[in-house]
Amino acid sequence: MTYEGDDVPRGGAGGGAVDGHDPTAPGARPVRVVLADDEAMIRAGVRAILGSDPGIEVVGEAGDGAAAVELVRAHRPDVALLDIRMPRLDGLAAAAEIRRLVPETATVMLTTFGEDDHVARALGHGASGFLLKAGDPRELIAGVRAVADGGAYLSPRIARRVIELNGARLARRPAARERTAGLTEREREVLALVGAGLSNGEIARRLHLVEGTVKSYLTSIFTRLEVRNRVQAAILAHEAGLVGM
Template sequence: MIPVLLADDEAMIRAGVRAILATDPEIDVVAEAGDGREAVELVRAHRPRVALLDIRMPRLDGLAAGAEIRRLVPETEVVMLTTFGEDDYIARALGDGASGFLLKSGDPRELIAGVRAVAGGGAYLSPRVARRVLELGGGRMGKRPAARELTGGLTEREREVLALVGAGLSNAEIGRRLFLVEGTVKGYLSSIFTRLGVRNRVQAAIVAYEAGLVDGDA
């Protein structure tokens, strides 16, 4: 089972997200919070694998709550629930340790795919969120050289690994897809991060999207 904490200050949103997650028998919502401070406290109590956090919440917003969760309970992966009206928040969150970004108004299948991806050690960006970040210039990422030039310096195998990171696959899944042992995948990722000048899988996934290595919905 994948234990999940769900945090949103709107009860109807929580109910909707919980109903979607309940369609997957492997996902279990173990706790719900109505604000960021409560979310941190419940994560410390329940130690879920994934924390789904609304970005805008009272007492402590999702970004601050996510950063505190990553500091206090590093085994819990953080996924941000966003809307297109929160562009600045999305850009700020790229370097703060979140493992995923999902749209509240997106395809319900993305919600389940995102939770599964980050629970397995991967990163997940809703394709529409990724495209929006790129349109905005992507915050930190937008200040880098063209992604195609960056990825042009990678080997063919590194490009294959990067594309699968952008698609939200975990190290184990990438290994199975490319017939590699997990330790070899980790070695490729270390090299890719260094060559691209990124710090985490989410930033690498943004480069993959920007370079056209990942197919996404419009």
């Protein structure tokens, strides 16, 4: 499930290509990735999958979180792909440190299904994506591309689980509706479509707006709702019962 155009997009980017940058275009700069996992076989497999896409380049690998932070500081990649469980510094702590030191680098967590507590914590730290280690290889590439374009990506299985966890939704619905009550009708429409997983471009077409206007609405929505990123906004949209209305 893709949620494009994370909070205030990096470098002014929203959903889709960053400032017109398409990494698949001839001569375009590839998406640069630092990969961190304490299992060498996992790293080799992920590297092989990413290497199958000419628009993605793995510029560094690490076996622990502390080394990953140093690689990110040295290479300043577009994306840091981090295993949640690593020695010296776990993926969550590494993501928080990367966000502090190199905020332009998006962080994506590699998880195994069932690490629900970690997913919830990482969302709170503003991670841009969650991918299953045993997921579809195409999903790994799609997730890296989505966050490099300024968006967010949840593996569909994780997305369903996160929504279930944050749901006790019916119990939370009154509070969520109260939080969204101050939005304008148009902002509520945009938020509902974010919750449905639409990109900025798709929202613009659905509502007959230009994409820049959608980005402006999102900036306002995130500020008013006090959410850090698009994934948190999408969860709130579900809790408030806006999706599918």
